[in-house]
Amino acid sequence: MANIRDVAKHAGVSVSTVSNVLNGRTDQMRAETLERIQQSMQTLNYFPNRVAQQLKTGHAKMIGLLVPSIVNPSFAALAREVDLAAKKRLYRVLIGNTYRQVEEEEAFLDDMFSHGVRGIIVAACDIEKPHFVQAAKQGMMMVNYDGRMPANVESDGFTLDSVSMDxxxxxxxxxxxxxxxxxxxxxxxxxxxxxxxxxxxxxxxxxxxxxxxxxxxxxxxxxxxxxxxxxxxxxxxxxxxxxxxxxxxxxxxxxxxxxxxxxxxxxxxxxxxxxxxxxxxxxxxxxxxxxxxxxxxxxxxxxxPLKEMAEVMVERLIDRIENPALAPQEYLFPPSLVTRQSVREA
Known part of the structure; x- marks a missing residue:
């Protein structure tokens, strides 16, 4: 089974360079270097040890996405864009369907903590419920999607960002x-x-x-x-x-x-x-x-602008995981009109 040294040798780079890729530190890396490392991982069938990474950093390279129901096409589209944005940063997404039931939301939060996940996107839910507030106090970073920033944000240890269309x-x-x-x-x-x-x-x-x-x-x-x-x-x-x-x-x-x-x-x-x-x-x-x-x-x-919104949510969530002291922000995106045939001509 290939290890990180095999990947480094195959790609012609140092072990630390491969480690930077595994940990999402690719901002200063040339695109051709990143592509060569990713190709080497694929060629050698190399899979990073997520458990070892979690023990080292204290959290898994995963984020959670909590939606009322993936059956709703709006949330399915959201899940796709969040997943694509996360993969670009070498993160995986765990999705929870809660059907707006308190017990399901609480169970999802417990699962995220037990899996070492320290950041979740909460879509179209009442973010001011006590279990979300408690999770934030315990160190869970959250982005509130499709809801404005709560009135009590930053008070009593409850900090989060909000991202929504206007x-x-x-x-x-x-x-x-x-x-x-x-x-x-x-x-x-x-x-x-x-x-x-x-x-x-x-x-x-x-x-x-x-x-x-x-x-x-x-x-x-x-x-x-x-x-x-x-x-x-x-x-x-x-x-x-x-x-x-x-x-x-x-x-x-x-x-x-x-x-x-x-x-x-x-x-x-x-x-x-x-x-x-x-x-x-x-x-x-x-x-x-x-x-x-x-x-x-x-x-x-x-x-x-769902793609742009997902990019902001994922980036902001990862930034907050790495730096919990970041001040919360609200991001409000303008909508646009797409005309088709369901509206009569003037």
Missing amino acids: NVDAGRMAAEHLIARGCRTLIFATVAGMTPSRAHKIEGFLSVVKQHGLYREGMIVEGQAMAAYGDTEMTELGRALAQKIGQQSPLPDGIVAINDAFGIGLMTGLHQAGINVPEQISIVGIDNISLSELVYPGLTSIMP
Whole structure:
């Protein structure tokens, strides 16, 4: 079995240079040197001893990603980008599905500590729950994804960064696009159960309809999930809610969906009800998942810069693991509009 000295000899470099690669210290290394070392590892079937690394450094070269449900395409896309960003830094990602259940979140945190993981990305969860606060006190570094920085950050030992798309601007942008295309009877379609990101999207939506004098009661239409927050049911919830929307009088001519999976379900349900998209009802989703350009009509969506966000989260998490004294920061990314065929022409 090959060892680090075999890799160094094969690549024509020193053992310390190979060690720098294994420990992610490649900033000052020439690209050709790094590529040669990585090729030597592959040729010799060399696998670094993760246990030995953990004993030496006190933590594993792994980070955690906690999501409500990987079934939700938005979180699946997030997991992919986080994994790619971590691999570039020679880190692995351990993913936990928690379904927003406290006991699952607590178990995930315990597992991370037992595996020597000292940094996690917490996606779309209430980061101010006691078990997250306690984990931070015990030395777990955290980045809060899709949620703003908590009010008590830095107090009582609770330090973390937050990375999010500007969800208020996302809701605002979706509503503005529908109004610009001539829609005047708008609704916001979502799932019952409020999270910070959902509240911010609705806030942006309502600010625009009020600004244009289009506000009325009942503009927020909710579908009731079987499980809390509906993370695993988005498409079906959208399809079911379409039946309710199709019975409204007057019929809305523009819908902002809480996310693309929900929007795709809405389009399917409206089609089944004999309602044409976009001629009768235009729809804008939020998240821009890959399926949105494959359905017919293609779903117009508000897109987060997910790759850039993942890069920042992973880099910031590793920096904080190496230097826990770093002051926490909030990173708010602007969304962009991706136009397809689900919104009528002006």
